[in-house]
Amino acid sequence: MTSAVSVREVRDYVGGVWTAPDAELERLPVHNPATGEQLADVALGGADEVAAAVEAAQRAFPAWREVPPQERARYFFKLRDLLVAHREELARLITVDMGKTLDDSRGEVQRGIDNVETACGIPSLMMGYGLEDGAAAGIDEEVVYQPLGVFAGISPFNFPFMIAFWFWPYAVACGNTFVLKPSEQDPLVQQRTFELIDEVGFPPGVINLVNGGRAAVEALLDHPLVQGVSFVGSTAVARAVYARASAAGKRVQAQGGAKNALVVMPDADLDGSLANMIGSVYGAAGQRCLAGSLLLPVGREARDASLEAIAGAARRMRVGDGLDPDVDMGPVVSAAAGERIRGAIAAGAKAGATLVLDGRDVKVPGHGGGYFVGPTVFDGVDPDMALARDEIFGPVLGVMPVASLDDAIARVNASPYGNAASIYTRDGGAAREFRYRVNAGNIGVNVGVAAPVAYFPFSGMKQSFFGVLHGQGRDAVRFYTESKVVITRWPAPTGSSGG
DSSP states (O other): OOOOOOOEEOOEEETTEEEOOOTTSOEEEEEOTTTOOEEEEEEOBOHHHHHHHHHHHHHHHHHHHTSOHHHHHHHHHHHHHHHHHTHHHHHHHHHHHHOOOHHHHHHHHHHHHHHHHHHTTHHHHTOOEEEEEEEETTEEEEEEEEEOSEEEEEOOSSSTTTTHHHHHHHHHHTTOEEEEEOOTTSOHHHHHHHHHHHHHTOOTTSEEEOOBSHHHHHHHHHOTTEEEEEEESOHHHHHHHHHHHHHTTOEEEEEOOOOEEEEEOTTOOHHHHHHHHHHHHHGGGGOSTTOEEEEEEBSHHHHHHHHHHHHHHHHHOOBSOTTSTTOSBOOOSOHHHHHHHHHHHHHHHHHTOEEEEOOTTOOOTTOTTSOOOOOEEEESOOTTSHHHHSOOOSSEEEEOOBSSHHHHHHHHHHSSEESEEEEEOSOHHHHHHHHHHOOOSEEEESOSSOOOOTTSOBOOEETTEEESSOBSHHHHHHHTEEEEEEEEESSOOOOOOOO
C-alpha cells in the first residue's frame, strides 16, 4: 500500500502569511520511509528566515498579551474542533511522512488534541494566588503570572505532530507569541496543521512556522528577542541547546535521550502484560523517548519466561507499510537511521550478547525502497556493553537478568539517563519501593510507556532533561510566564504636609 501524496514544496508561515522559500537555500528531499518515494522538498532556512518569524512574533506580542485569557481560550476551542474534524487526515500524514503505524499515529494526534483541550483551561491554569492581610494588617499580597514575549519550539521527527503541542498552545494561551521549527525529516503534518491554525484566525504573528536545520536552531537560540526555548531530541543536542540558550539568559526546557528499563518481577502477569511490553519496545519501531529498550527480569524463572514470551511475540510481528491495517510495526524514519540501527545490532553481537532475534534482513514484499528494520532481541547483555548503556532509538531490546529488586533499581539508577522506568509486578510493596527509589522522571507500574496525560508534566531526570520546568500542563504554564508579587496597602496612607 503506497501513499497518494505528491511532491510538494514546504513553506514557512510568518506573520499570518505563507511564504515561499528563498531559491538560494539548500534543500532537503523528504521521503516516505515505507517506500522511499519523495514526498516533498524542504528548504533549510537560517538566520534570515528565523529573524523574520521572530520579528513578526514580537510585533504581535503587545496586543496579544492584552487579550483576556478567556478570549484567548476561544481560539483554542476552535482549533480543537478543527483538529478533531481532520484527525484521520493528520494521522495518515504522520504515517506517510514518519512511518509509524496508523494506530500509533491516531494516538499521537489524540495526544496533541488533549494538550489543546488542556490549554483551553488557561483562565484557571494561569490564576495566581493571594492573601488578604498577607504581610500585615491592611496590606494585601498576591502573585500574578504574566507572559514574557516570544518563545521558540524545536520539535523532533518521532512525534512530528504531538510534541509541538506540548509547548506552543500553553505559551500562546498564556499571552506569549511563538515560533515553531519542526523536524526537517518529516515536516508535512505541521504544514497541514498550520493550514488549520490559519483557519482559526489567530492574529498575525501570534504563531509562526519556520523550516530549517541546524542553522535555524542556532538562530533561534541566539536571537535576542527570543525569551525561551523548548526542545526535544537527543541528549547531545539537548545539552548543547541548554548551554547555548541559557548562556544568553533564555529560559530552556530541553528533553534528551533515554535508556528505559522494564523490570519484570517473578510474580509479573506475563500473559496480561505481554502486549503492553511489546508495545513499549517496538511501538513506532522503537523510535520513542519512552520506549523500553532494556529488560531486567528478576531471577532465572522470570528471565526464561519473559524472554520466551517477548521473543515469540516479536517473531510474530508483521513489519510493513504503516498504512496497512494488518501491519504491527512500520519502517524507521530514514535510510541513515536504518544503517545506524543495523550497525548497533552488529556491534552488540560482536560484543558477546546472544542475538535471539535478528531484524537486520527483514524484507517487505513490494516495498524494496523502504527503510525497514525488524524486531530484534538480545540475551545475555552485560552492564558494560553499549547495548545496556546507549540509546539505539530503534526496535532493539536487550535482556539483562538481575538477582533482586535491589539489583534492578541499582541498574536503572546507574544509567546516565533518567527519562522513564517501569516495573511489572502484582506486589504493591515492590511497586512502592520501585517508584520511591528509582531516579527517573516517568515511572510505570504495569505500564510500559509511562506517558503522562496532558495536564501532568512530561518529566525527566539526569541527562534526559536539561532545565527545571517540563512540558505540558501546569509546568508549561509556569515556564511560559513570570511571577510577579504585588503588595498593596488600603486605604492609601495619608499625611500632613506640615507648616
